Structure formats: structure tokens, C-alpha cells
Amino acid sequence: MFLFYKVKRVPTILYFIQIFCSVLCLVNSNLFAQTSSLKGQLWGSVLHGNNPPIGRSNYEESWGYIPTFSIEKSLTNDMIDFEWAYKIGKVYAGDYSIGKLDGPYRFWFRYSSDRLEARLGLQKISFGPAMILRSLSWFDTIDIKDPTGQTDAVEALRLRLFPNNSIGLWLWSINNKQDTLSFGGRTELSIDAGELGLTYHIDQSATPQSIGQSPAYIANAHQRIAFDYRYDGYFGFWLESAAILSDSKSEAQPNRHTLITVGTDYTIPIGPGLLVMVENMNIREFSTVTDNVNTHNYTAFMASIPMNMLVQLMFITQVDWKNNHLYNFLRGSITFDHYSLNLILSSSPKRNEYDIAEEYLPRSVSGFGRGIQFMLIYNH
DSSP states (O other), rough: OOOOOOOOOOOOOHHHHHHHHHHHHHHHHGGGGGGEEEEEEEEEEEEEEOOOTTTTOEEEEEEEEEEEEEEEEEOSSSSEEEEEEEEEEEEEEEEEEEEEEEEEEEEEEEEEEEEEEEEEEEEEEOOOOOOSSSSTOSOOOOOOOOTTOOOOOOOEEEEEEEEEEEEEEEEEEEETTOOEEEEEEEEEEEETTTTEEEEEEEEEOSOOOTTSSSEEEOOSSSEEEEEEEESSSSSEEEEEEEEEEEEEOOOOOOEEEEEEEEEEEEEEEEOEEEEEEEHHHHHEEEEESSOOOOEEEEEEEEEEEESSSEEEEEEEEEEETTTTEEEEEEEEEOOOSEEEEEEEEEEEEEGGGGSSSGGGGOSTTTTEEEEEEEEEEOOO
């Protein structure tokens, strides 16, 4: 299932506060006299759907606010900066509160120079060229259909090295909710024929988890290996391929997953330019213990056009071929200097069309049946 609502509490970051305060002691006392800014995002939404959970209203209202405070200090040949953001908000079904947003959104400290960037704290880690069916959405929740552009973050130490203008090296250590550290890295290479990436990650956590936003689900310590490629020319082309290798010997769960996304886009010279995009994702799950093999295939089509300087239309269709499910999404946006008005129409399978018991489906109107949503966003 593609469309769902999830409220996620971010793990504690108290130890980052201690680290940040220690670092401040090493920086001269004029830090707070340097460049600083206070910005934020405020949003409100009203959603009506024709297939609500049993006992719930057809209407859902939500609001939220993310204030963001940042400080930046330029040194001789490098820079030190810090960002803090906190998410607050509520979700209502009719007159009843059904969800609460209350937790840190970003909290990181960064040192950067021409060839090095080191960032510690609650931060976004995202990579890969795919736009909708993202095989490499390992640590983020980016959704092109979300007008706010928000994504969950991870507690991590991330280093990025740039030996020259063609090569980028990433290294990271991520702390999860169970205080288990996972490690990984990524190499990026830019050549005339396109941009290539090679990624490796090892996770020793035995806690069950999904792999990014895909249906792939794994319950043991595992390794992730991925290769991605993007070409931009007369048309765009990209590839994301990943292998997930688990240590599990259980006969009930697969211990091998492969995910492959292939996509292309082209701008048709109609008006200001009609961007069309197609992606296809294939997921294969199997086990080295049994002979069971399970495959999933998904296709996404997107068309987007700016009607003028303010108005943009975007249409997305997603197909789940195995379950014969079709998801349609149409968004019209009007963007001013600080405001964004969004009208969203959606059509998805109803709850009784899923081979899942009602009590295990998301308790939200979003993502089931036909829906209409109005969202106002204010960025300052």
C-alpha cells in the first residue's frame, strides 16, 4: 500500500546536546554574534474521504508547525553551523484528536570546508536518483506527493569527503531506537556518461524493520549493498539496484531481498514544458533456507506542468501489478512568496480490497477510497 499516514517519535538526542555544548566551549565567544536565523513552516489541512475506518469520521483535520533556528559562523577557510527544529501539531477525526506531533525534527552541528563536511546529530540522510519508487530510501521518508516536503531524520554522524570535483565519499554511523549503531558508506563518481553511486550499509539490530518505503521487511541483522546510476541528456535515465542480505535462518521469513528501480523522464515542448516520468520497481524476496520466492512489481507514471509563474499541476498514477491495485493522485498548487495553496484529489483501493484484516490497516482516511484534501502552507 502506497498512501498512509504515520506519526513517528524521534529517539532521544540528549547526548547530542552534551556534545554540542562541549563543542561550543571550543569555539570563540563571538559565535552567537554571527549569522543566525529563525524560520519555520506552518501548515493546516482538511481531508474528506469516502472510506474511513469503522467508527471514524469521514473528515480529518490536521495542523502543525516546525520552527527552525540556525547559527552560522565563517572561519578563515571553513565554516561551522548548527540547526535546531521542533515539530508540533495535531490530527483530528471529526471532533476527536487521533494523533499528536511532538518531538525534535532536526538537531545537528556541522563543520565544513572545501573538501570535507562533518555533521553530527538528528539529520536527513538521503541519496539515489529515483523520484517515487525509491529502492534507496533507506533512511528518509521523502514523498513527492507531500506538499510540505518533510522527511523523518536519523541520529547519526555523517562525513562527506570530496577529494576532487568528480568524486564524493560518504561515511556514516546511525543510532536507532534500541541504541544499536549501524555503519555504512557511499562513493559517488561523476563522469561524462553520467553519475554513479555505490553504497554499503551493515545493521546489527535484530529489531524487525521495513527497508525504506518499500514493502521489503526484514527481522534480523543484515547487510545492504546498492548501485545507482543517473544520466541527463536529451532524456533522463536512472537506475537503483539494491540487495539486502540477512543472517536469518528462519523458514518463515525471506532472508534475501533484491530491489531494482528503473526510470526515465522527458520534457515535452508543450506550453512552458510538460514533464513526463515513468518508473518501474521490481522486488524479489527469497530464502536460502527454503525454496520460497515472492516477487512484487510496481509502476509509477507522473506528469507535471507549470501553468504559469504561480500555478502548477501534477498527476501521478501508481500500479501494484501483483495485487491489481491502482492509485491516482492529482495536485494543483498555487505558490506565492511565502504561501502555498494545495488542492489534492486521490483515488485508492478501498479497505475491503486489501488482503489484510481491518484492525491492521492504518486508522486514517488517507490512502483508502476517494479523497479530497485542501492544504495551506506558510513558510517564513
